[in-house]
Amino acid sequence: MPAGASGPRGLKDPQSPDVRAGGNSLLLLYRYLYLYLYLYRAPGIRVMKPSDHIRTVQSFARRELIGSEAVLDSFAEAPLPLYGRFADTGLANWWLGPEYGGPGLSMTESVRIVSELAYGDAGVAFTLFIPILATSMIGWYGEEPLRKRFLGELAASNGFCATLGSEHEAGSELARITTTVRREGDQLVLNGLKAFSTDTDFSEFVVVIARAEDDAGGYLAVVVPRDTPGLTVEKRWEVLGLRSSATYQVRLTDCRVPAENALRGNGLRLLEIGLNASRILIATTALGIARRARDLCMDYAKGKQVKGAPLVGNAVFAAKLGQMEMQIDVMANQCLAAARDYDEIAARPDAAEEFLRVGTLKSALTAKMFCGQTGWGVVSAASEMFGGVGYTAESVVGKLLRDVRYVSIVEGGDDVLRDLVFSRYVVPVSKRS
Numbered sequence: 001m002p003a004g005a006s007g008p009r010g011l012k013d014p015q016s017p018d019v020r021a022g023g024n025s026l027l028l029l030y031r032y033l034y035l036y037l038y039l040y041r042a043p044g045i046r047v048m049k050p051s052d053h054i055r056t057v058q059s060f061a062r063r064e065l066i067g068s069e070a071v072l073d074s075f076a077e078a079p080l081p082l083y084g085r086f087a088d089t090g091l092a093n094w095w096l097g098p099e100y101g102g103p104g105l106s107m108t109e110s111v112r113i114v115s116e117l118a119y120g121d122a123g124v125a126f127t128l129f130i131p132i133l134a135t136s137m138i139g140w141y142g143e144e145p146l147r148k149r150f151l152g153e154l155a156a157s158n159g160f161c162a163t164l165g166s167e168h169e170a171g172s173e174l175a176r177i178t179t180t181v182r183r184e185g186d187q188l189v190l191n192g193l194k195a196f197s198t199d200t201d202f203s204e205f206v207v208v209i210a211r212a213e214d215d216a217g218g219y220l221a222v223v224v225p226r227d228t229p230g231l232t233v234e235k236r237w238e239v240l241g242l243r244s245s246a247t248y249q250v251r252l253t254d255c256r257v258p259a260e261n262a263l264r265g266n267g268l269r270l271l272e273i274g275l276n277a278s279r280i281l282i283a284t285t286a287l288g289i290a291r292r293a294r295d296l297c298m299d300y301a302k303g304k305q306v307k308g309a310p311l312v313g314n315a316v317f318a319a320k321l322g323q324m325e326m327q328i329d330v331m332a333n334q335c336l337a338a339a340r341d342y343d344e345i346a347a348r349p350d351a352a353e354e355f356l357r358v359g360t361l362k363s364a365l366t367a368k369m370f371c372g373q374t375g376w377g378v379v380s381a382a383s384e385m386f387g388g389v390g391y392t393a394e395s396v397v398g399k400l401l402r403d404v405r406y407v408s409i410v411e412g413g414d415d416v417l418r419d420l421v422f423s424r425y426v427v428p429v430s431k432r433s
């Protein structure tokens with residue numbers, strides 16, 4: 001459906017002179033038919049054309065997520081049993097290629113899937129897609145036996161994996177990380193404290209970004225099985241939003257793995273490349289959340305009376321929803337544009353080298369920044385619309401507000417990403433668009 005035709009834009013206030021006078025009856029009929037179609041179609045199918053996978057994810061979201069907000073927001077024990085039921089759909093780790101036994105869906109398809117999951121619950125979406133950060137580093141830069149073993153086992157078990165990058169002291173200046181890796185014979189030994197890492201406790205393996213003890217400027221990305229002695233989960237963070245997900249502080253104490261578990265290349269560069277995929281999908285969660293907020297507003301406005309008429313027919317409301325639809329449309333387009341950029345490189349025979357050359361994708365950075373800021377604006381406007389109830393735990397919109405906040409923080413806050421866009425895409429004249 002074209003963007004301009006998808007909202008109640010153009011509906012007139014029932015109190016306006018032309019409506020009171022009867023106006024053009026055909027036009028009125030058209031408007032009411034249009035409003036009926038708008039109000040009563042199934043939720044979650046508006047932004048993107050559904051494929052079979054999308055229908056599967058939509059029905060999972062309707063069955064397991066929508067209406068279960070109280071449980072999902074309760075900070076229940078992770079992982080929730082519903083992740084097993086998601087795996088029953090055949091879509092666990094949907095991006096893993098057929099060479100590992102996975103469905104091998106593209107980033108474009110991933111955007112569609114994550115938008116639907118986040119429509120239901122952003123924490124569930126985040127839990128399910130964040131393994132893509134670790135698997136893409138292994139997929140592009142692991143030697144074949146390593147890839148086959150870890151990605152093959154992940155696809156077979158429908159399991160999870162995690163990335164251990166962030167540290168308290170270093171913050172976003174990852175070059176300052178203090179987790180170390182040293183070589184001892186045919187083994188690597190890792191030591192350090194990692195501040196945040198999602199899914200770790202129930203992962204099959206993790207990818208650790210560490211400073212090479214014997215090389216001042218060297219960093220490695222190393223695959224460490226979860227059950228390696230010395231890998232300890234110290235705590236689960238009590239997060240404000242995404243409460244169905246689980247993010248941990250993790251310590252590595254003399255963790256030993258075979259030297260072949262190191263990925264090829266500089267660990268910081270590999271992390272930067274892995275972040276392309278996960279940043280696009282983090283941006284997409286804001287899209288799903290914003291779509292849900294819009295639909296909650298429409299439902300609310302059907303029942304809310306203002307000046308003796310439903311709020312849904314009010315011109316002020318129509319303007320707000322028209323604005324929201326414009327924001328949602330641009331968010332969707334930016335996520336899809338970034339996904340297309342990603343897919344174009346991923347389809348090349350020299351994809352790993354091309355990603356190394358390109359590094360961080362501009363469209364992935366701008367998608368995360370734009371969707372984080374715009375999603376926050378949409379949900380904030382939605383919460384205001386619910387009046388006092390919008391500021392209570394009774395309303396789902398409050399949960400959406402807490403959920404959407406992470407988009408502008410995780411995997412680089414906006415200050416950090418603005419700095420990256422400036423240094424990589426504004427300073428070099430040749431890269432300016």
Ligand SMILES: Cc1cc2nc3c(=O)[nH]c(=O)nc-3n(C[C@H](O)[C@H](O)[C@H](O)COP(=O)(O)OP(=O)(O)OC[C@H]3O[C@@H](n4cnc5c(N)ncnc54)[C@H](O)[C@@H]3O)c2cc1C
Pocket residue numbers: 130162163164165166167170171172173196197198199239242247406409410411412413414415416419
């Ligand atoms: C729910 C959740 C899940 C997470 N999951 C993972 C995970 O799985 N793996 C992982 O490795 N990490 C994970 N993280 C960490 C997350 O990616 C970081 O917290 C995030 O990137 C912000 O970095 P920071 O916390 O180091 O803060 P910093 O980047 O240090 O920011 C602190 C302050 O410094 C400012 N600042 C920093 N750099 C600049 C700059 N260049 N210019 C101007 N101002 C600047 C910021 O704007 C901010 O005000 C997770 C965090 C959360 C909350």
